[in-house]
Amino acid sequence: MAISIAVLDCDLLLHGRGHKTLDRFDLDSVSDDFLLTHFSFPRDFILYLVELLREVWWPISPEVQVLAALGFYTSGSFQTSMGDIIGISQASMSRCVSNVTKALVEKAPHREQSFQEFQRVAGIPGVLGVLDCVQVAIKAPNSEDSSYVNKKGFHSVACQLVCDARGLLLSAETHWPGGLQDTEVLERSALYEQLSGVIVPSFRYNLAHTATHEIVDRTFRAIQTRFRCLDGTKGYLQYSPERSSSILLACCVLHNVSLQSGLDAWTLERTEPLEEHRNLKQRPEDDEAEELRKQLILKHFS
Numbered sequence: 123m124a125i126s127i128a129v130l131d132c133d134l135l136l137h138g139r140g141h142k143t144l145d146r147f148d149l150d151s152v153s154d155d156f157l158l159t160h161f162s163f164p165r166d167f168i169l170y171l172v173e174l175l176r177e178v179w180w181p182i183s184p185e186v187q188v189l190a191a192l193g194f195y196t197s198g199s200f201q202t203s204m205g206d207i208i209g210i211s212q213a214s215m216s217r218c219v220s221n222v223t224k225a226l227v228e229k230a231p232h233r234e235q236s237f238q239e240f241q242r243v244a245g246i247p248g249v250l251g252v253l254d255c256v257q258v259a260i261k262a263p264n265s266e267d268s269s270y271v272n273k274k275g276f277h278s279v280a281c282q283l284v285c286d287a288r289g290l291l292l293s294a295e296t297h298w299p300g301g302l303q304d305t306e307v308l309e310r311s312a313l314y315e316q317l318s319g320v321i322v323p324s325f326r327y328n329l330a331h332t333a334t335h336e337i338v339d340r341t342f343r344a345i346q347t348r349f350r351c352l353d354g355t356k357g358y359l360q361y362s363p364e365r366s367s368s369i370l371l372a373c374c375v376l377h378n379v380s381l382q383s384g385l386d387a388w389t390l391e392r393t394e395p396l397e398e399h400r401n402l403k404q405r406p407e408d409d410e411a412e413e414l415r416k417q418l419i420l421k422h423f424s
Contacts, residue, residue: 162196191222198350226372255304272300
């Protein structure tokens with residue numbers, strides 16, 4: 123005889139333990155301080171983000187899903203503890219993070235042509251953006267894949283970022299195995315084909331180059347500080363490389379959205395420097411790029 127089995131969503135059982143039921147969670151029922159403490163963003167930004175992502179309708183309300191994802195991104199806590207704060211199960215918390223991450227990834231930055239403001243930073247004209255490659259720690263993949271083991275011996279994904287003078291990300295490629303060197307990531311990236319003829323970094327010029335490059339370092343420090351799931355203080359990202367890459371990209375999108383909505387990117391910036399840049403094996407100089415660099419130094423830094 124067949125036996126019918128009822129499958130219940132754990133969220134429906136939370137009410138008996140004193141939690142808010144899922145359909146009753148109301149942003150208006152919590153204070154601004156509560157939102158800042160647990161989700162690290164002000165109410166206006168959270169509402170703006172809800173409207174930005176409302177085009178995708180989910181069984182769980184957009185407000186709850188956005189709060190769940192923001193709580194995970196910004197706290198770095200395991201999903202169960204953040205789910206308890208807003209009264210949803212770990213399974214629903216996981217779905218919320220997955221749904222919001224997917225929606226944000228679809229809004230990932232694309233390369234833009236922009237020369238504005240860089241000359242004000244250190245006097246270098248004609249700069250499109252500043253590029254760097256950073257590492258985010260993840261758990262070891264299930265397969266015996268050593269390509270994600272970086273030079274420090276832990277598993278990570280490599281993220282190539284390009285930002286403008288404000289710290290707005292123009293490009294973010296987050297899917298590279300951590301075992302690749304920065305130059306290998308660059309040469310394999312979608313951006314590389316567009317960089318033919320660019321120059322590589324005499325004394326005053328190098329100082330200006332360093333000052334300009336600090337922008338991308340500050341940008342990633344700000345991202346790690348705001349989105350604690352990326353900084354490793356509460357453990358590595360406990361996901362596959364593919365999902366970890368998506369979470370990293372979603373945080374990059376949120377960084378851009380917060381800048382574009384008027385939030386200060388550097389408010390919570392860390393003070394400690396990122397990993398010191400290692401000397402990378404230089405490719406043979408492009409004659410045209412070398413001549414361009416000489417003319418730039420002669421005109422602006424002599």
